[in-house]
Amino acid sequence: MNACFLGLGYIGLPTSIIAAQSGINVTGVDINARVVEMTNQGIIHIVEPGLQELCKKVVEEGRLHASTTPVESDAYFIVVPTPFKGNHEPDISYVEAATRSVVPLLKAGDLFVIESTSPVGTTEKMADLIHSLRPELKDKLHIAYCPERVLPGNVIHELIHNDRVIGGITPEATDAAIAFYSHFVKGRLHRTNARTAEMCKLTENSSRDMQIAFANELSLICDKAGIDVWELIRLANKHPRVNILWPGCGVGGHCIAVDPYFLTAAFPEEAQLIAKSREINNHKAVWCGNKVIAAIKEFQKKNHRDPVVAMMGLAFKPNIDDLREAPAKLIVSQVMPFCNPSNLLIVEPNVKEHKVFKLTDYREAFERADIVVYLVAHDPFKTLPANSDKIVLDFCGLHKG
Numbered sequence: 094m095n096a097c098f099l100g101l102g103y104i105g106l107p108t109s110i111i112a113a114q115s116g117i118n119v120t121g122v123d124i125n126a127r128v129v130e131m132t133n134q135g136i137i138h139i140v141e142p143g144l145q146e147l148c149k150k151v152v153e154e155g156r157l158h159a160s161t162t163p164v165e166s167d168a169y170f171i172v173v174p175t176p177f178k179g180n181h182e183p184d185i186s187y188v189e190a191a192t193r194s195v196v197p198l199l200k201a202g203d204l205f206v207i208e209s210t211s212p213v214g215t216t217e218k219m220a221d222l223i224h225s226l227r228p229e230l231k232d233k234l235h236i237a238y239c240p241e242r243v244l245p246g247n248v249i250h251e252l253i254h255n256d257r258v259i260g261g262i263t264p265e266a267t268d269a270a271i272a273f274y275s276h277f278v279k280g281r282l283h284r285t286n287a288r289t290a291e292m293c294k295l296t297e298n299s300s301r302d303m304q305i306a307f308a309n310e311l312s313l314i315c316d317k318a319g320i321d322v323w324e325l326i327r328l329a330n331k332h333p334r335v336n337i338l339w340p341g342c343g344v345g346g347h348c349i350a351v352d353p354y355f356l357t358a359a360f361p362e363e364a365q366l367i368a369k370s371r372e373i374n375n376h377k378a379v380w381c382g383n384k385v386i387a388a389i390k391e392f393q394k395k396n397h398r399d400p401v402v403a404m405m406g407l408a409f410k411p412n413i414d415d416l417r418e419a420p421a422k423l424i425v426s427q428v429m430p431f432c433n434p435s436n437l438l439i440v441e442p443n444v445k446e447h448k449v450f451k452l453t454d455y456r457e458a459f460e461r462a463d464i465v466v467y468l469v470a471h472d473p474f475k476t477l478p479a480n481s482d483k484i485v486l487d488f489c490g491l492h493k494g
Contacts, residue, residue: 094118096273097166097198099191101128101159103139103347103415104208104241105172107248110147113156115277120166121159122194132159140414140443143249162194168204168273169195171219172241174347175209181354183212192219196226201233204269208241210294210348212355216287220262235269237261238287240294245346245413256280260290298352299367304338305349306370309377312340323493342468342488343378343420345409350374350418378420381488382427385466388484389431392463399433403462405455406469406489407441414443421468425450438462442473459483467491 094117098109101123109121123129131138135149151157163169173187188209199205205223207216216238224231239259243251257274259282261267271282285293308326315322326337344350353371357364385402392400409419416422425439438458439450446452459465459477463484467474470489479492487493 094168094273094276095120095164095166096168096170097122097163097195098170098172099163099194100172100174100209101125101132101138102172102174103141103245103248104243105170106132106137106139106148107141107144107243107252108170108172108208108241109157110144110151111249111252111277113151113154114147117156117276119151119157120164121157122161122163123159124161126161129159129161132157141248142246147249163198165198165200166203168206169199171205171207171209173209175211175351177351177354180358182358183355185211185215185218188215188219189222192222193226196223199223199227199230199234201230202235204235204237204266204273206237206239206270206273208239210240210298210352210355211238211291212359213288213291213295215291216260216262235261235263235266236287237266237270238290239270239274240290242294242297245410245415253277254280256283258283258285258290258293260285260287262287295352295355298349299356299370302344302349302353302374303366303370305341305344306373308338308340309343310373311337313377313380323490339490340488341377341420342381342424344374345417345419345421346415347417350409374420378423379427381420381468381486382424384486384488385424385428385464386431388464388486389428392484396463399436400463400484401436401438401461402428402432402464403438403440403453403458403466404428405440405458405465405467405474406471407439407447407450408443408469408471411470411489412443412472414441416441416444416447422450424466424468442471 096117097120098105099122101121109119113119128138135152137145137148171191173191176184178184220236259270267284312322329335353367357368404425407416407421438453440455440458442455465483465485467487467489470491
């Protein structure tokens, strides 16, 4: 079988590699020529444990080839971003562009699957688009939706072992998609229709966002009440039916911080709790920034000089290089005007360089800093002293676990 994956990002690249490992001949497509070149050299452009070795292997075996344009295949997978337009309106233009790019290549019996997070009804819209451009293929293609549900840092295991929800436009399309994913997925493949599969993805991440919002709101309350939120949550979780998550400095990533807006945009009157959760998690980042600014001003007042401030972490979660929608970036930007540039040390151990922020080694930053701000609980930070004479603002519970 020949498969074409459109999009070689944090999901498309690992999925292409795992599919190729299972014996499928895969063409990975990306508009970024550098990503294509690196992939064809067997080099990954993201940080993901174990993926580099697999990539090199399937490229050397001739199972994976990357290109800037799609090629004729038996199955096509849309794994491109779905960003926002204004007012958090989901933008499916990338999905549409990717769909249009393969329309001339489609033939009767082909499988077409959207994996990109999408508003409810997107798969049907793309089916209508395909049929409008290729009317002779109506009722002759297998069109389905199958969202990913993996955790960065554990993608290889989860792509293989997690259950998947697969929803076709028709029962036959669902069958065809299940047959494909069965090549490499050991988890259960759950049948449904396309709309339910689309809604399932949005529901999963909205639920997570709401759970995090509860923890973040607790942290705000505890700060005002003079209570250690970490101790509180640890004690509350002793209840057999309570499992409160750890608070942080907000919510990031291109799933939990994004997907709830797909529901609030489409169902503004109904999605009240979902919208409030988004508001709380966005506010938490601003609250953290204000705490840092207050600490800077207090230090200046007491010591009659500017402090050296170490902002520890930029990624949206520990031990990855993914900075998409990361609240830490917003906090650093919020703090920058209140700190002398030479005194603001920005740390992200999983990224070599950043276009906006000058990065500093985490050990040097800690050593030089008067104020240490933990934004992300990266493992290297846990090797730093938990007790020192420095002012420490820990928004992620680094040494509390």
